[in-house]
Amino acid sequence: MYLLSQQELEKIKNRVALAEVHNVSLSVDLVDHICCMIEERVALGMNLTKAEDDVIKEMGEAQLKAIEIETKRLTQNKFTMKKRTKIIGIVALVLMLSGFIMKQLHLMGAGVTWGIGVLLAVFGFALFLTIDNFKYATSAQRKALSVIGYVGSASFILGSGFKLLRQPGSQYMIAIGGVALLIYFILNNTISKNVERN
Amino acid sequence: MYGYELSKLVKDRTKEKIVLTEGALYPLLHKLEKDNLVVTSMETVGNRKRKYYALTPTGETSAKEKRHELLDFMKTLKGLIEPRPLVSCIY
Numbered sequence: 001m002y003l004l005s006q007q008e009l010e011k012i013k014n015r016v017a018l019a020e021v022h023n024v025s026l027s028v029d030l031v032d033h034i035c036c037m038i039e040e041r042v043a044l045g046m047n048l049t050k051a052e053d054d055v056i057k058e059m060g061e062a063q064l065k066a067i068e069i070e071t072k073r074l075t076q077n078k079f080t081m082k083k084r085t086k087i088i089g090i091v092a093l094v095l096m097l098s099g100f101i102m103k104q105l106h107l108m109g110a111g112v113t114w115g116i117g118v119l120l121a122v123f124g125f126a127l128f129l130t131i132d133n134f135k136y137a138t139s140a141q142r143k144a145l146s147v148i149g150y151v152g153s154a155s156f157i158l159g160s161g162f163k164l165l166r167q168p169g170s171q172y173m174i175a176i177g178g179v180a181l182l183i184y185f186i187l188n189n190t191i192s193k194n195v196e197r198n
Numbered sequence: 199m200y201g202y203e204l205s206k207l208v209k210d211r212t213k214e215k216i217v218l219t220e221g222a223l224y225p226l227l228h229k230l231e232k233d234n235l236v237v238t239s240m241e242t243v244g245n246r247k248r249k250y251y252a253l254t255p256t257g258e259t260s261a262k263e264k265r266h267e268l269l270d271f272m273k274t275l276k277g278l279i280e281p282r283p284l285v286s287c288i289y
Contacts, residue, residue: 003244025249028240029201029224032248036202059220070225075232 002042004035019064026071085128092121118161122154152180200248
């Protein structure tokens with residue numbers, strides 16, 4: 001069977017590059033697909049220039065770009081929070097806000113309300129969110145990241161909770177939480193960039 | 199199997215009634231790859247690279263399930279469109 005020459009191949013590669021297909025893996029597929037289409041036409045007796053023109057008409061720049069956009073849309077992480085996690089989060093937030101306001105107004109039960117809110121946020125909302133994220137993650141890196149994120153947010157929220165209740169050791173928890181969250185955001189950014197590049 | 203081969207196979211098997219376009223094929227293959235249902239291997243053909251797609255063990259199980267679901271659905275539809283004549287017993 002007829003195979004395209006290096007020069008013809010470069011022409012097709014340039015065409016795919018012109019369409020701004022940044023996904024390397026996808027561009028390998030597309031270049032090979034276009035080459036196969038041209039080669040099949042040539043094998044059936046069509047003139048090479050005519051075959052190239054036909055295929056280019058069929059798979060223009062807009063079409064190639066649309067394929068990349070659709071690929072990106074399908075492979076993107078579309079994590080959505082579960083309903084129970086959302087409800088627990090809202091309840092925790094309401095309790096924490098109420099506790100905080102009550103504390104400022106020196107009302108009775110402020111500490112208890114704030115404490116329950118903090119515990120619910122850490123061992124309810126954040127924990128469920130991490131479990132869902134962990135199950136959803138496809139790579140070991142993402143799974144590890146969700147655990148780091150939980151450790152960071154849990155330490156930070158608990159530390160803040162203890163700080164308001166003037167408990168000892170709260171500053172250390174806030175510091176640990178802050179560092180873990182910083183690591184989380186840096187790693188998250190790095191992993192996302194690597195995924196985009198691939 | 200590589201992308202073009204796959205689209206050609208569908209076209210041939212369905213006598214050109216179903217045409218798997220590149221716009222539908224590649225995004226889906228990449229999605230399956232991301233979900234660990236297919237794996238890819240790269241080979242050099244002539245002067246270019248070609249990606250071959252193959253089902254993973256999870257992909258094979260999932261494909262079997264989907265095939266079974268589809269056949270079951272087709273059977274249900276057939277029963278709906280072409281109902282068996284009711285056998286009435288008259289004593």
